[in-house]
Amino acid sequence: SHKNKSKHHKPIHLSFDQIGGQDRAKNEIIEALDFIIRREEIAKLGIRPLKGLLLTGPPGTGKTLLARASAHYTNSVFVAASGSEFVEMYVGVGASRIRDLFKEARVKAQKEKKENAIIFIDEIDVIGGKREGGQQREYDQTLNQLLTEMDGIHSGEGIQILIIAATNRKEMLDSALLRPGRFDRQIEVDLPDKSGRMAILKIHAKNKPVHPDVSWDKIAEQTFGFSGAQLESVMNEGAIYTLRDEVECITSQHLAYAIDKVMLGERTDRKANE
Numbered sequence: 001s002h003k004n005k006s007k008h009h010k011p012i013h014l015s016f017d018q019i020g021g022q023d024r025a026k027n028e029i030i031e032a033l034d035f036i037i038r039r040e041e042i043a044k045l046g047i048r049p050l051k052g053l054l055l056t057g058p059p060g061t062g063k064t065l066l067a068r069a070s071a072h073y074t075n076s077v078f079v080a081a082s083g084s085e086f087v088e089m090y091v092g093v094g095a096s097r098i099r100d101l102f103k104e105a106r107v108k109a110q111k112e113k114k115e116n117a118i119i120f121i122d123e124i125d126v127i128g129g130k131r132e133g134g135q136q137r138e139y140d141q142t143l144n145q146l147l148t149e150m151d152g153i154h155s156g157e158g159i160q161i162l163i164i165a166a167t168n169r170k171e172m173l174d175s176a177l178l179r180p181g182r183f184d185r186q187i188e189v190d191l192p193d194k195s196g197r198m199a200i201l202k203i204h205a206k207n208k209p210v211h212p213d214v215s216w217d218k219i220a221e222q223t224f225g226f227s228g229a230q231l232e233s234v235m236n237e238g239a240i241y242t243l244r245d246e247v248e249c250i251t252s253q254h255l256a257y258a259i260d261k262v263m264l265g266e267r268t269d270r271k272a273n274e
């Protein structure tokens with residue numbers, strides 16, 4: 001099933017400036033993407049084509065957004081899969097799903113007359129977990145297929161494919177994935193710092209009426225440790241409190257309640273996982 005597809009497919013165009021904070025990650029990604037854009041020069045110089053970018057960091061920090069913005073920046077078609085799709089697949093099905101993913105990318109690029117395709121694989125650790133000492137490996141064929149497809153990517157002519165993978169468990173990854181010519185560029189996408197949080201809050205406030213007395217500086221201060229996804233929730237919950245109060249705009253009080261709610265939600269989630 002393609003449960004996660006909708007998440008990865010809207011809105012169609014997403015640019016890097018719609019992603020708050022993460023300046024270092026953005027710069028590193030853009031630097032890498034310039035290899036895709038300047039592919040002819042790269043090929044002439046005999047530089048290995050860039051095949052894989054690995055985004056690492058906690059959930060909800062914008063890894064998926066960064067992958068989508070990368071597609072926009074390089075004028076690539078975008079196809080996506082998640083490691084969780086591969087759980088409990090029959091032997092062989094995972095490998096054929098990988099094959100189809102690469103085929104889908106090539107076909108889509110041809111159809112849209114684009115030279116580049118980005119394949120995003122979220123939760124890569126599910127298929128690319130460490131293979132240790134003779135252990136029975138459910139995902140061997142899937143991982144092997146991915147490595148085979150990656151090794152088959154060449155620069156120069158035809159549709160150039162870049163694989164962007166994301167994980168929040170980098171230490172779990174098999175070293176075969178991290179070898180040169182595979183995911184040899186790794187970019188950390190950390191929790192946002194204060195100015196990052198402020199930028200993210202403002203992005204998610206854009207379509208909402210916010211009282212002019214609200215201090216973004218204070219809200220950013222009070223949301224230490226929040227991910228981008230949690231900050232998006234703060235703005236959304238704040239708007240819901242506003243609706244309940246039947247007033248016209250979001251006040252500091254609404255946002256204070258919303259921060260508590262998101263914090264509390266996180267705590268109960270953790271309990272449930274234990």
Ligand code: ATP
Nearest residue numbers: 019020058059060061062063064065200228229232
């Ligand atoms: P996961 O590891 O759980 O897949 P992720 O790192 O891929 O998480 P995203 O799916 O990119 O996170 O982010 C989830 C949502 O959180 C986004 O759709 C967006 O609303 C919000 N968000 C996260 N980071 C940012 C950011 N830097 N700027 C703006 N919004 C953000």
